[in-house]
Amino acid sequence: MTTLTLQQAYQHCQQIVRNHYENFPVASWFLPKKLRLPISVIYAFARHADDLADEGELNDSERYKALEHYQADFEKALKDSYSDNPLFFALTDVIKNHQLPTNLFFDLLTAFKMDTKTKRYANFDDVLNYCHYSANPVGRLLLHLHKQNTAENLQNSDAICTALQLINFYQDIHQDIQENNRIYIPTNELAQFNITEQHFSEQINDVNMQRLMQFQTERAEKLMLSGTILGQQLAGLFGLEIRMIIQGGLAITYKLQKISNVFDRPRLTSRDKFVMLWHALRKTT
Structure with a gap:
């Protein structure tokens, strides 16, 4: 089985940004170039959670469960410092390199779950x-x-x-x-x-x-x-x-x-x- 590389993980997140370019904050391109990549990863994390909360044909109960699974996968990635999910693999790297508080990511997930209830x-x-x-x-x-x-x-x-x-x-x-x-x-x-x-x-x-x-x-x-x-x-x-x-x-x-x-x-x-x-x-x- 091919092991996911960190470069591939970041490229996956950048593709999510490109797919949702119209929603990505234009002002973010004023940011220093070195921070655009970690910001794209954070955006990809929130974008996917938002899709689970709002997009598709799931009912609210199913959306809540999907977000619970998403959170569990995120928690496992934080524990292992690795994930087969490229989004979480890149995100754990961003969190480690920039010493970001993980509670802020859980707060975002709380909001998405609130939207289902x-x-x-x-x-x-x-x-x-x-x-x-x-x-x-x-x-x-x-x-x-x-x-x-x-x-x-x-x-x-x-x-x-x-x-x-x-x-x-x-x-x-x-x-x-x-x-x-x-x-x-x-x-x-x-x-x-x-x-x-x-x-x-x-x-x-x-x-x-x-x-x-x-x-x-x-x-x-x-x-x-x-x-x-x-x-x-x-x-x-x-x-x-x-x-x-x-x-x-x-x-x-x-x-x-x-x-x-x-x-x-x-x-x-x-x-x-x-x-x-x-x-x-x-x-x-």
């Missing part, structure tokens, strides 16, 4: 708890890769990543319920604005719905702004990348607040991207 959130704290697992580990891993994982940086990164996750929710409010029966806006806030689930499934764009989404986006914007100092403090290409990510989130938030139909998905134009880069280079918001 939790379809509604009672309050905003519950949504923040989900973001703690689904979004914050990504920023923390980037900081660990760059050896910039101070307590202050981690806190600011959490604010940015949670805000980005919320903004992503607000772009997909109809798609989430239509495709996965999920609503990420707290049920107590739906009641506060006299919103029913039919607003989401039937795309009812009335005044109450507009007020609800204005409230959501303004809160996400404040959260994003609370973490922007991270982009100012990080130097070099990594700092530029973080500032571009922040600018992108703020640009989408602005469009969400100005859009007439809350179910329309905003798009960034070439001009928007130029303005984002201008602010990122000047370190302004």
